[in-house]
Amino acid sequence: MYPVMLDLENKRVLIVGGGEVASKKAKMLLGQGAKIVVVSPTLTQTLYTYVVNGDVEWVEREFKTSDTKHVFLVIVATNNRRVNALVKESCDGNQLVNVVDSPNDSNFYNMAYLERGKLKIAISTEGASPLLAKQIKQDLNMFFDESYEEYLNFLLTAREKIKLLINDEGRKYELLQELLQEKLRKDVEERERFLSNI
Numbered sequence: 001m002y003p004v005m006l007d008l009e010n011k012r013v014l015i016v017g018g019g020e021v022a023s024k025k026a027k028m029l030l031g032q033g034a035k036i037v038v039v040s041p042t043l044t045q046t047l048y049t050y051v052v053n054g055d056v057e058w059v060e061r062e063f064k065t066s067d068t069k070h071v072f073l074v075i076v077a078t079n080n081r082r083v084n085a086l087v088k089e090s091c092d093g094n095q096l097v098n099v100v101d102s103p104n105d106s107n108f109y110n111m112a113y114l115e116r117g118k119l120k121i122a123i124s125t126e127g128a129s130p131l132l133a134k135q136i137k138q139d140l141n142m143f144f145d146e147s148y149e150e151y152l153n154f155l156l157t158a159r160e161k162i163k164l165l166i167n168d169e170g171r172k173y174e175l176l177q178e179l180l181q182e183k184l185r186k187d188v189e190e191r192e193r194f195l196s197n198i
């Protein structure tokens with residue numbers, strides 16, 4: 001399996017089923033700019049809140065095979081294996097499909113991940129142990145503290161400046177390497193000094 005970052009802006013995302021697992025997957029997808037549609041006769045309170053807030057569209061009925069048309073990514077999360085298999089069959093080979101009770105029928109898995117602004121660290125055990133993925137995420141959570149968010153913003157600004165102003169390839173690489181010094185992660189004044197010296 002090949003890990004990537006997906007841009008879901010304006011993409012259609014279909015979640016079939018409105019139970020606990022569907023809620024969990026929807027929560028992870030919020031804030032990505034996707035058009036999320038949930039097809040399900042029932043919804044959890046959490047999903048209902050997303051609908052009321054306008055973050056998710058609810059189609060209040062059972063799944064129909066035409067629901068997967070023009071959808072970029074599909075999460076299949078009913079509690080009925082037969083329905084889940086039907087949803088999977090109605091997808092074409094080029095759609096991203098995650099069947100929550102059948103990793104073998106999925107062409108992608110969701111990952112445990114932590115986020116510090118532009119820094120994203122995602123963990124997968126390819127279904128061997130979602131709990132281990134969660135535990136590793138919690139361990140990393142302590143190591144990569146809040147300071148990384150601002151640090152990543154600094155790295156972006158500094159790297160853009162270096163790319164713009166430094167033509168010598170060797171010097172450019174040296175400066176990019178220097179950005180990784182611990183003092184620059186920890187100390188705002190060191191960062192400002194570094195930026196003005198580029």
Ligand SMILES: C[C@@]1(CC(=O)O)C2=NC(=C\c3[nH]c(c(CCC(=O)O)c3CC(=O)O)Cc3[nH]c(c(CC(=O)O)c3CCC(=O)O)/C=C3\N/C(=C\2)[C@@H](CCC(=O)O)[C@]3(C)CC(=O)O)/[C@H]1CCC(=O)O
Pocket residue numbers: 024025028098099100101102103106108109110111112113123124125126127128129130131133134137
């Ligand atoms: C990473 C995370 C992201 C997320 O939230 O989706 C995620 N599962 C999480 C939690 C979790 N899932 C389950 C438990 C209960 C303990 C247990 O069963 O072990 C817990 C723990 C909890 O909830 O605390 C049950 C479970 N999960 C799957 C099955 C089906 C099967 O194995 O056949 C069953 C059994 C259902 C049953 O038996 O009824 C399948 C998948 N779950 C995956 C992802 C994919 C592989 C990820 C990987 O291995 O790295 C994969 C293959 C497909 C997918 O769903 O994408 C999230 C991490 C939490 C976090 O980030 O904090």
Ligand SMILES: NC(=O)c1ccc[n+]([C@@H]2O[C@H](COP(=O)([O-])OP(=O)(O)OC[C@H]3O[C@@H](n4cnc5c(N)ncnc54)[C@H](O)[C@@H]3O)[C@@H](O)[C@H]2O)c1
Pocket residue numbers: 016017018019020021022039040041042043044061062063077078079080083099100101
């Ligand atoms: N991948 C994971 O992370 C993970 C974790 C735990 C459980 N699971 C599996 O996920 C599945 C769902 O679990 P749950 O706790 O969300 O179940 P649930 O009972 O809370 O919810 C099931 C939902 O499916 C809807 N549904 C049923 N038939 C439907 C149909 N024909 N069309 C549309 N919607 C329909 C129901 O109305 C309900 O909203 C189970 O099979 C469970 O084994 C997966």
